[in-house]
Amino acid sequence: MNLAAIVFLPFLGAILPLLLAGRSRVQVTVATALVAAVSLTFLVMASPAVFAGETAYFFAEWLPQLGLHIGFRLDGLALLFAGLILIIGILVIIYAHYYLSTEDSAPRFFSCLLLFMGSMLGIVTADNLILMWFFWELTSISSFLLIGYWFHQSNARRGARMALAITGAGGLALLAGLLLIGNIVGSYQLDAVFAAADTIRGHELYLPALILVLIGAFTKSAQFPFQFWLPHAMAAPTPVSAYLHSATMVKAGIFLMARLLPVLGGTTEWFTIVTLTGLATMLFGAYFALLKTDLKGLLAFSTVSHLGLITMLLGLGSTGAVIAALFHILNHATFKAGLFMIAGIIDHETGCRDMRKLSGLRKAMPFTMVLAVITAASMAGIPFFNGFLSKEMFFAEAYQQDLFGGLSWFVPVLATLGAMLSVAYSVRFVHDVFFQEPTHDLPKQPHEPPFMMRVPVIIFATLCLAIGIAPMLIASDLLTPAVAAVTQSVPVLDIAIWHGFNMPLLMSALALIGGLVIYIGRSELLTFSRQFDPHDAKEVFATIVSATTRFCDELMQRIENGSLQRYIALLLVLTLVLVIPELTAIRGLTGGRPQLPVDAISLIGAIVLMLAALATAMLHRQRLTSLMMLSVVGLVVSLVFIHFSAPDLAMTQLVVEAVSIILMILALFFMPQRIPRASSGRRVARDVLLAGTIGGIVGTLNYALLTRPLNSISDFFLANAVSGGGGSNVVNVILVDFRGFDTLGEITVLAIAAAGIHKLLNNLRPFMPSSDVDGRPWHRIKHPLMVQTVAQAILPLALMVSFYIFLRGHNLPGGGFIAGLVTAAAMILQYIANGVDWVKSRFDYNYQTLTSVGVMIALFTGVGSWLFDHNFLTSAFTHVHWPLIGEFELATAILFDLGVYLTVIGATLMILANFGQMTTRHRPRQEGY
Amino acid sequence: METLYAITVGTLTACSVFLILRGRSFPIVIGLTMLSYAVNLFLFSTGRLAINELPLIGVGETSTDPLPQALVLTAIVIGFAMTAYSIILAVRVRGEIGSDEVNDTNYAEQEGQR
Structure with missing residues (x-):
C-alpha cells in the first residue's frame, strides 16, 4: 500500500496548491514541499527491505482482460530514481519559491510540478509496462504545462x-x-x-x-x-x-x-x-x-x-x-x-x-x-x-x-x-x-x-x-x-x-x-x-510543421472543395472499389434455385418500369414531366408487388406513391421555375458511367441472390402466426406482434420526421411566384366544382374502406399502415379540392397531437403487457361471439395497430397539410400551432 | 424472370444514382425517392420471387416468405418520411439562400458547370 501512496500522493497533493491559491506564497510552498516530504517518508520506510536485496510489490487489478494492472515495484533501480526525484524535487520547490516573481502564479506552478513528480515516480516504480507507459505520457503532458508555464512568451x-x-x-x-x-x-x-x-x-x-x-x-x-x-x-x-x-x-x-x-x-x-x-x-x-x-x-x-x-x-x-x-x-x-x-x-x-x-x-x-x-x-x-x-x-x-x-x-x-x-x-x-x-x-x-x-x-x-x-x-x-x-x-x-x-x-x-x-x-x-x-x-521544426500543415490544408481543399456532387461521387467510387473485388471472386453467378419463366405481362411491366425510370432521369430538367415519370415508376412498382404475392406492399406502395407525388408537386411550386443549365458533357459522361456501373453491380448482386436457394427464418412466423399471434395475415402479425418493437421504432421515426418537417416549415418564407415561367398568371378558379363534388363524395367511402382495411388487417391484407395512409390520402384530397379554409372550418384538428397519441397508444399497449407479467409487447387475443356479426376476434395487437394507424394519419397530414398551408394565411409563423 | 427482375432493379438504381449526382436539389430528391423504390424491390426480393403464394395462412398450399414483406412495408413508409423531409429541406434551403444548388456557391462560381 505504501508503494501506491508514494506515487499517488503527489497526484492528490497537486490539488493542494490550487486550494491554497488565495493564501500567502509561503503556505503554498510549504504545502507543496510537505506533500513531497510525506511521499519521501513513505519511500524511506519502504527502503530497508530494498537495501536488504528484496523487491517490494504492490498489486491491484485494473483491466485484467487487457493485462493492465496497477502494479508497483520498488527495487534498487526504482529506489535510486525515486529518491532522486523526491529529494531533488523538494530542493527545487524551495528554490522555486524564491525564483518565481510575484506576478507568477505559484499555485499553478507547484500544482504542475507535483503532477510531474507523481508521473515520474509512476514511471520508475511501475511494475506493468502499460502502466509505465501511461505515466510516461503523463510526464510529457505535465512537462508541456511546465515548459509553457510562461505562456505569454x-x-x-x-x-x-x-x-x-x-x-x-x-x-x-x-x-x-x-x-x-x-x-x-x-x-x-x-x-x-x-x-x-x-x-x-x-x-x-x-x-x-x-x-x-x-x-x-x-x-x-x-x-x-x-x-x-x-x-x-x-x-x-x-x-x-x-x-x-x-x-x-x-x-x-x-x-x-x-x-x-x-x-x-x-x-x-x-x-x-x-x-x-x-x-x-x-x-x-x-x-x-x-x-x-x-x-x-x-x-x-x-x-x-x-x-x-x-x-x-x-x-x-x-x-x-x-x-x-x-x-x-x-x-x-x-x-x-x-x-x-x-x-x-x-x-x-x-x-x-x-x-x-x-x-x-x-x-x-x-x-x-x-x-x-x-x-x-x-x-x-x-x-x-x-x-x-x-x-x-x-x-x-x-x-x-x-x-x-x-x-x-x-x-x-x-x-x-x-x-x-x-x-x-x-x-x-x-x-x-x-x-x-x-x-x-x-x-x-x-x-x-x-x-x-x-x-x-x-x-x-x-x-x-x-x-x-x-x-x-x-x-x-x-x-x-x-x-x-x-x-x-x-x-x-x-x-x-x-x-x-x-x-x-x-x-x-x-x-x-x-x-x-x-x-x-x-x-x-x-x-x-x-x-x-x-x-x-x-x-527546422517550424518548417516541418508548417509544411505538414500546408500539405494537409491543400489536401483538404482538394478533397473538400464545397462540391457535394464531388463528395457523393467519391463515396460511390469508394463503394465500387470495395465491392468489385468481392464480386470478381464469385464463381458462377447463377445459383441453383429453379427460375420462374418470363410471362408477357411481366415483360411489359418491366419494360414500362425501365422506360419510365430512364425518362425520369433523362428528363430531369423538365421537372414536372420527370415527376410524372417517377409516379409511373412508383405505380408499376406496386404492380410488381401484387404480381409477386405481396398485396400488403402493393397497397402501401400505391397510397405512398400518390401522397409523395402530391407532396412533390407542392414543393415544385416553391422551386425555381427556370430550367437549369445542362451539365457539361464530361460531367454527364462521368455520371452515366458511375451510375451505370453501380446499377450493373446492384443488378448482378440481385441476380446472384435471386437464383440462390432460400434459407429463411420465416417458417417460425408461418407456423406460429395463428396460434401465437391470432392472425392469418402473417405480414401484419409480424408487424404488430412478432416484430412489434421494430414497428414501434419505425412509427417513432415517422413521428420524428414529421416533427422535423413541422419545425423546418416554421417561419419559412418561401418564394411564391404569382405566374408561371412564361408570365401567365395562375388560373382564377382554384377549386373546380367537379373535383369538389367528387372529393366530398369520396371522403365517407374512403373512411369506411380504411376502417374496413384496418379491422381485417390481422387476417387479410391491410392493417394500420395501409388504413392510415388511405385515410390521410382522403383528407389530402379534401385539402386539394376545397382548400385549406374549407377544411379548417369543418375539421380543425391538431395533427401533432394525433401523432403523439398514436405513438403513445402503441407504446402503452406494449407496456400493458408488463401488468400481466409478460414481456414488452406480448399480445393476447381471444375470440368473442357477437350476436348478428358472428365470431369476432379481439387481440391487443389491434390496439397496437390503432396506434400505428393514428401515427400514420397524423404524421402524413402533419407533413402535407402544414406544407399545403404555406400559400395561405394559415401558414406556420411562430412556435406552436 | 429472375434475370428480368434483376435488370429492372439495376436500371432503377442506375437512373436514381444518376439523378442523385445532379447539382440541383429537386432532381436529387426525385433520385432519392426512386432509389428507395429500387432498394425496396431489392429487399423484397430477398424472399425470392413467388407468384400466387400469398403470405396468408389458409389461402394457398404454400406461402412466400413474409418477413421481407413486413420489413419492406415499414421501409416504404419510412422512405416516404425521408422523401418528405428532404424535399421540405430543399424548399427551406431555397427559401433561405434563394438557390436550389447543392454545391457551395464559391465552388459554383469557380467551375460554372452543372
Whole structure:
C-alpha cells in the first residue's frame, strides 16, 4: 500500500496548491514541499527491505482482460530514481519559491510540478509496462504545462509544443514497442517480461520492438537525432530546467533503457545502436555546448552530452558499465541541478543570461562563485569531485570494450575528445561569468541571492564533494541494489579515487589539458563554426510543421472543395472499389434455385418500369414531366408487388406513391421555375458511367441472390402466426406482434420526421411566384366544382374502406399502415379540392397531437403487457361471439395497430397539410400551432 | 424472370444514382425517392420471387416468405418520411439562400458547370 501512496500522493497533493491559491506564497510552498516530504517518508520506510536485496510489490487489478494492472515495484533501480526525484524535487520547490516573481502564479506552478513528480515516480516504480507507459505520457503532458508555464512568451509556447510533439511521438513508438513485447511474452508484468528475456531476444519481432522502444527512450532523453527539443525547452522557468531537464524527466529514457537492459540488451543490435547513438550524442552535445552563449543553452547541450555518455555506457552493458552509468546518473543529477540553479540565480540577480555580457561577477557574488566552481569542477571531471569518479569509470569501460573489432580504439579516443570539450565548456561557464573584468551594463545591479535560495545549491555542491571524496561511504548502499536490479546479479562495487597510474587516468589528464587548450583557443573555434549555416532547430521544426500543415490544408481543399456532387461521387467510387473485388471472386453467378419463366405481362411491366425510370432521369430538367415519370415508376412498382404475392406492399406502395407525388408537386411550386443549365458533357459522361456501373453491380448482386436457394427464418412466423399471434395475415402479425418493437421504432421515426418537417416549415418564407415561367398568371378558379363534388363524395367511402382495411388487417391484407395512409390520402384530397379554409372550418384538428397519441397508444399497449407479467409487447387475443356479426376476434395487437394507424394519419397530414398551408394565411409563423 | 427482375432493379438504381449526382436539389430528391423504390424491390426480393403464394395462412398450399414483406412495408413508409423531409429541406434551403444548388456557391462560381 505504501508503494501506491508514494506515487499517488503527489497526484492528490497537486490539488493542494490550487486550494491554497488565495493564501500567502509561503503556505503554498510549504504545502507543496510537505506533500513531497510525506511521499519521501513513505519511500524511506519502504527502503530497508530494498537495501536488504528484496523487491517490494504492490498489486491491484485494473483491466485484467487487457493485462493492465496497477502494479508497483520498488527495487534498487526504482529506489535510486525515486529518491532522486523526491529529494531533488523538494530542493527545487524551495528554490522555486524564491525564483518565481510575484506576478507568477505559484499555485499553478507547484500544482504542475507535483503532477510531474507523481508521473515520474509512476514511471520508475511501475511494475506493468502499460502502466509505465501511461505515466510516461503523463510526464510529457505535465512537462508541456511546465515548459509553457510562461505562456505569454511565444518561445515558451513553441518550446513546449516542440517538446510535446517529439516526446509524444516517441511515446507512441514506445507504446508500440511495449505492445510487441507484451505480445511476445503474453504479459505486461515486469517479472514475467524478465523471465521471458531469452524468448524476446530470439523472437523475430525483437528488432522492431527494440527500435520502437529505443525511439521512445531516445526522444525522451534527447539523444541524437532527437536532441533538438531540449535546448528549446529551456524557455521554461529555471527550476523546471533544473528538475525536468537535468535531473529527472530526461533521465526517464535512460531509466527505461536500464529497466529493459536485462530483456533487450546483450545483443549486437543493442550494442551497436545504443552505443553509437550515445557516442554521437555526447560529442554533438559537448561541441554545441561550447558554442552557446546563453548560460542555460550551454547547460542544456551539456545535459544532452552527459545523457549521451550514460546512454553509451548502457549500450556497452557490462556490469562495470552499468555501475558507471547509474553512478553517473546520480552524479550528473547533483552537479547539473546545482549548475542550473546557479544559472537561475545569475539570471535572477543580474537579469541577464548571456555569457558575452556577463563577466567578473566574483566580486558581487563570491559565495555563488564558490558553488559554481565546485559544481562545474564536478562536471569537468576534476579529481575529488564526484564527476571525476564516474568519468574515470567511463574511460575504463570505453577503453576495455572491443565491440567493434579492429576499430574499437576509436571509442576511447572519441570519449576523451568528448571529455575535453566537457572540460572546456565547464571552464567557460565559470571563467566567462565570474572572472575577467567586471561589467557594468547589466539590467540589474548584481548581488548575492537570498540565503534560502542558495541552500539547495549548497546541498548539491556538498554532495558533489562528499561523493567525490568518499564514494563508497555515501553511494555504495544506494548503488548496489540498483545495479543488482539491472544486471540481475549482486555486484561488487569498488569505487576509488586512486587506481594507480593506468589508462583511464591518462585519459582524464589528457581531457583536462586538452579542455584547457580548447578553451584558450575557443575564439578560433568560434570563427571556424561561424562559417556554417546556423541551423536553428526551432526553425527546422517550424518548417516541418508548417509544411505538414500546408500539405494537409491543400489536401483538404482538394478533397473538400464545397462540391457535394464531388463528395457523393467519391463515396460511390469508394463503394465500387470495395465491392468489385468481392464480386470478381464469385464463381458462377447463377445459383441453383429453379427460375420462374418470363410471362408477357411481366415483360411489359418491366419494360414500362425501365422506360419510365430512364425518362425520369433523362428528363430531369423538365421537372414536372420527370415527376410524372417517377409516379409511373412508383405505380408499376406496386404492380410488381401484387404480381409477386405481396398485396400488403402493393397497397402501401400505391397510397405512398400518390401522397409523395402530391407532396412533390407542392414543393415544385416553391422551386425555381427556370430550367437549369445542362451539365457539361464530361460531367454527364462521368455520371452515366458511375451510375451505370453501380446499377450493373446492384443488378448482378440481385441476380446472384435471386437464383440462390432460400434459407429463411420465416417458417417460425408461418407456423406460429395463428396460434401465437391470432392472425392469418402473417405480414401484419409480424408487424404488430412478432416484430412489434421494430414497428414501434419505425412509427417513432415517422413521428420524428414529421416533427422535423413541422419545425423546418416554421417561419419559412418561401418564394411564391404569382405566374408561371412564361408570365401567365395562375388560373382564377382554384377549386373546380367537379373535383369538389367528387372529393366530398369520396371522403365517407374512403373512411369506411380504411376502417374496413384496418379491422381485417390481422387476417387479410391491410392493417394500420395501409388504413392510415388511405385515410390521410382522403383528407389530402379534401385539402386539394376545397382548400385549406374549407377544411379548417369543418375539421380543425391538431395533427401533432394525433401523432403523439398514436405513438403513445402503441407504446402503452406494449407496456400493458408488463401488468400481466409478460414481456414488452406480448399480445393476447381471444375470440368473442357477437350476436348478428358472428365470431369476432379481439387481440391487443389491434390496439397496437390503432396506434400505428393514428401515427400514420397524423404524421402524413402533419407533413402535407402544414406544407399545403404555406400559400395561405394559415401558414406556420411562430412556435406552436 | 429472375434475370428480368434483376435488370429492372439495376436500371432503377442506375437512373436514381444518376439523378442523385445532379447539382440541383429537386432532381436529387426525385433520385432519392426512386432509389428507395429500387432498394425496396431489392429487399423484397430477398424472399425470392413467388407468384400466387400469398403470405396468408389458409389461402394457398404454400406461402412466400413474409418477413421481407413486413420489413419492406415499414421501409416504404419510412422512405416516404425521408422523401418528405428532404424535399421540405430543399424548399427551406431555397427559401433561405434563394438557390436550389447543392454545391457551395464559391465552388459554383469557380467551375460554372452543372
